[in-house]
Amino acid sequence: MPRVKCTIAYDGALFSGYQIQPNSRTVQEELEKVLAVIHKGEPIKVTASGRTDAGVHAKGQVIHFDTSLSIPADRWPSALNSRLPEDISVRHAEIVPQSFHARFSAVGKEYRYQIYQDPFRSPFHRFYACHSPIELDTLLMQEAANLLIGTSDFTSFCSAKTEVQDKVRTITKLEVVRSGNTIELRVAGNGFLYNMVRIIAGTLIEIGRGRIAPDAVRAILEGRDRSLAGKTAPAEGLYLWEVFY
Amino acid sequence: MPRVKCTIAYDGALFSGYQIQPNSRTVQEELEKVLAVIHKGEPIKVTASGRTDAGVHAKGQVIHFDTSLSIPADRWPSALNSRLPEDISVRHAEIVPQSFHARFSAVGKEYRYQIYQDPFRSPFHRFYACHSPIELDTLLMQEAANLLIGTSDFTSFCSAKTEVQDKVRTITKLEVVRSGNTIELRVAGNGFLYNMVRIIAGTLIEIGRGRIAPDAVRAILEGRDRSLAGKTAPAEGLYLWEVFY
Numbered sequence: 001m002p003r004v005k006c007t008i009a010y011d012g013a014l015f016s017g018y019q020i021q022p023n024s025r026t027v028q029e030e031l032e033k034v035l036a037v038i039h040k041g042e043p044i045k046v047t048a049s050g051r052t053d054a055g056v057h058a059k060g061q062v063i064h065f066d067t068s069l070s071i072p073a074d075r076w077p078s079a080l081n082s083r084l085p086e087d088i089s090v091r092h093a094e095i096v097p098q099s100f101h102a103r104f105s106a107v108g109k110e111y112r113y114q115i116y117q118d119p120f121r122s123p124f125h126r127f128y129a130c131h132s133p134i135e136l137d138t139l140l141m142q143e144a145a146n147l148l149i150g151t152s153d154f155t156s157f158c159s160a161k162t163e164v165q166d167k168v169r170t171i172t173k174l175e176v177v178r179s180g181n182t183i184e185l186r187v188a189g190n191g192f193l194y195n196m197v198r199i200i201a202g203t204l205i206e207i208g209r210g211r212i213a214p215d216a217v218r219a220i221l222e223g224r225d226r227s228l229a230g231k232t233a234p235a236e237g238l239y240l241w242e243v244f245y
Numbered sequence: 246m247p248r249v250k251c252t253i254a255y256d257g258a259l260f261s262g263y264q265i266q267p268n269s270r271t272v273q274e275e276l277e278k279v280l281a282v283i284h285k286g287e288p289i290k291v292t293a294s295g296r297t298d299a300g301v302h303a304k305g306q307v308i309h310f311d312t313s314l315s316i317p318a319d320r321w322p323s324a325l326n327s328r329l330p331e332d333i334s335v336r337h338a339e340i341v342p343q344s345f346h347a348r349f350s351a352v353g354k355e356y357r358y359q360i361y362q363d364p365f366r367s368p369f370h371r372f373y374a375c376h377s378p379i380e381l382d383t384l385l386m387q388e389a390a391n392l393l394i395g396t397s398d399f400t401s402f403c404s405a406k407t408e409v410q411d412k413v414r415t416i417t418k419l420e421v422v423r424s425g426n427t428i429e430l431r432v433a434g435n436g437f438l439y440n441m442v443r444i445i446a447g448t449l450i451e452i453g454r455g456r457i458a459p460d461a462v463r464a465i466l467e468g469r470d471r472s473l474a475g476k477t478a479p480a481e482g483l484y485l486w487e488v489f490y
Contacts (some may be wrong), residue, residue: 011368057369077365087368120322123256123332124302124373 001066004076005096011087012057012235013127019051027052027061027088034083035065042068049102049109049243055235057128059112060091060242064102100245108172108244109192113185113201113237122181129182130201130237136208138176138183144207144214145174145185148200148221155224157200158193159232167193167224176204183208186241195232203230246311249321250341256332257302257480258372264296272297272306272333279328280310287313294347294354294488300480302373304357305336305487309347345490353417353489354437358430358446359482367426374427375446375482381453383421383428389452389459390419390430393445393466400469402445403438404477412438412469421449428453431486440477448475 008031016024020032028046035044049062071079076093084090099105116122116129117136125131148157151170158167173188185204187197203220206212212230220228253276261269265277273291280289294307316324321338329335344350361367361374362381370376393402396415403412418433430449432442448465451457457475465473 009368011371081365086366086371089365089368091365120326120334120336121331123254123334126256126331128369 001068001098002070003064003066003096003098003100004073005062005064005094005100005102006076006080006090007092008058008061008063009089009091010058010061011127012052012055014087015054017052017054017056018048018058018061027058030085030088031063031080034080035067037083038079039067039069047102049106050240052238052240053235055127056238056240057236058240061240062102062106062243062245064096064100066098102243105245106243108188108190110173110186110188110241110244111192111197112239112241113187113197113233114239115183115185115201115205115237116181117183118181127236130205130234132183132205132208134209136183136205137210138178138208140210140214141183141185141204141208142176144204144217145176147215147217149174152221153224154193154196154221156220156226156229157196157203158226159195159199160226162194164193169193169196174200188244198232198235198238199226199229201233201237205233206230246313246343247315248309248311248341248343248345249318250307250309250339250345250347251321251325251335252337253303253306253308254334254336255303255306256372257297257300259332260299262297262299262301263293263303263306272303275330275333276308276325279325280312282328283324284312284314292347294351294485297483297485298480300372301483301485302481303485306485307347307351307488307490309341309345311343347488350490351488353433353435355418355431355433355486355489356437356442357484357486358432358442358478359484360428360430360446360450361426362428363426372481375450375479377428377450377453379454381428381450382455383423383453385455385459386428386430386449386453387421389449389457389462390421392460392462394419397466398469399438399441399466401465401471401474402441402448403471404440404444405471407439409438414438414441419445433489443477443480443483444471444474446478446482450478451475 018027020028077090080090114129116125155167171189175186322335325335359374361370400412416434420431
């Protein structure tokens with residue numbers, strides 16, 4: 001049975017997140033509804049590289065599903081896009097071996113976090129960036145970011161609710177890129193804990209405002225205590241940018 | 246009585262346009278509702294540089310109103326923004342003489358029209374740009390755009406429903422700017438007829454696709470007949486960018 005890997009983008013603003021849950025609009029449910037129609041009622045299970053929370057966007061989420069149909073890879077995007085709602089778009093599809101798994105084959109991910117810096121809020125960014133009315137010092141932010149690169153126990157940068165035991169992760173890239181009114185954090189690593197990117201973003205924002213010194217990040221990491229880091233930055237700034245295989 | 250001039254931005258996606266109309270959500274009504282609250286129930290009439298249609302955005306719409314309050318100019322943006330819905334933002338305010346009128350004092354405007362060019366639609370652009378799945382030739386578009394610069398009778402580029410008699414207008418700038426997947430048309434002039442920018446955009450898109458030759462624009466202008474020009478491009482790509490005084 002052919003396995004199809006798709007790269008998809010979605011605007012998270014009107015979704016209660018990726019994963020199916022009762023009485024909520026989710027990305028997974030929209031995908032599975034459309035696949036069931038294409039497969040004439042046969043239920044098709046979609047597996048993603050991971051969940052995204054309500055309000056979080058994706059530029060390059062990866063999913064896979066198995067199909068009994070012999071649709072060529074390059075026809076899958078249009079077949080799906082013509083039936084999907086406008087806030088989900090399939091960007092690419094390929095036929096992969098059964099050994100491929102969207103979640104377990106992933107070796108890393110890149111997330112981006114967008115901050116819109118302006119004295120007044122922007123109507124065009126309200127769903128797509130975190131608003132900072134205060135000027136952020138991106139040099140201080142980059143200094144702190146550099147201290148987070150590498151392999152560490154990220155307990156302090158992880159939702160206290162997480163049940164995962166092993167909180168050691170490797171961050172391979174953490175860049176603070178300013179372009180006009182927008183500051184973009186680009187974070188890549190081998191895996192991310194629950195809320196990890198948003199807590200990193202919240203902490204770097206505090207540092208950019210001058211409320212925490214950049215080298216305090218060392219003590220925050222070492223303390224292994226969620227309450228030491230900054231607030232969880234809001235969902236609307238976060239984008240799952242790319243999944244690496 | 247002090248007259249206040251404000252520069253405002255709004256996301257047109259969830260508005261039935263600028264101007265008040267019954268049973269519809271409009272920018273003017275949201276502004277007047279908030280001003281009435283600030284003035285303890287006293288009705289305040291807001292005058293804009295001009296209307297925008299449903300779905301059309303503004304980066305630099307200008308409005309004025311008269312007030313009995315002695316709020317300093319630099320306090321007006323926050324006073325309004327704290328009460329306005331998130332899709333309207335007041336960017337700047339100043340106290341102006343009674344001789345200033347948002348509509349009649351305007352000597353020109355700039356509009357921008359955004360086209361997102363990609364084989365697949367983008368969930369992030371669905372309310373903010375016109376989607377072209379076909380590659381557009383921006384050199385051909387600029388060649389045609391140059392022929393529209395200057396003073397002409399724009400009857401062919403004006404909604405047939407318009408009742409205005411004098412359809413002579415001057416376009417001072419018409420640039421076709423590509424940046425990545427986005428093509429932006431920047432049009433400035435002394436005044437614009439109803440749907441004029443969207444019909445120019447629709448015509449330039451046809452030219453960019455190679456369906457009309459660039460120099461056909463001359464015959465379209467001379468024919469003074471709406472049916473000669475291209476389709477009215479969709480509202481979501483249009484931004485009222487700046488009003489000149």
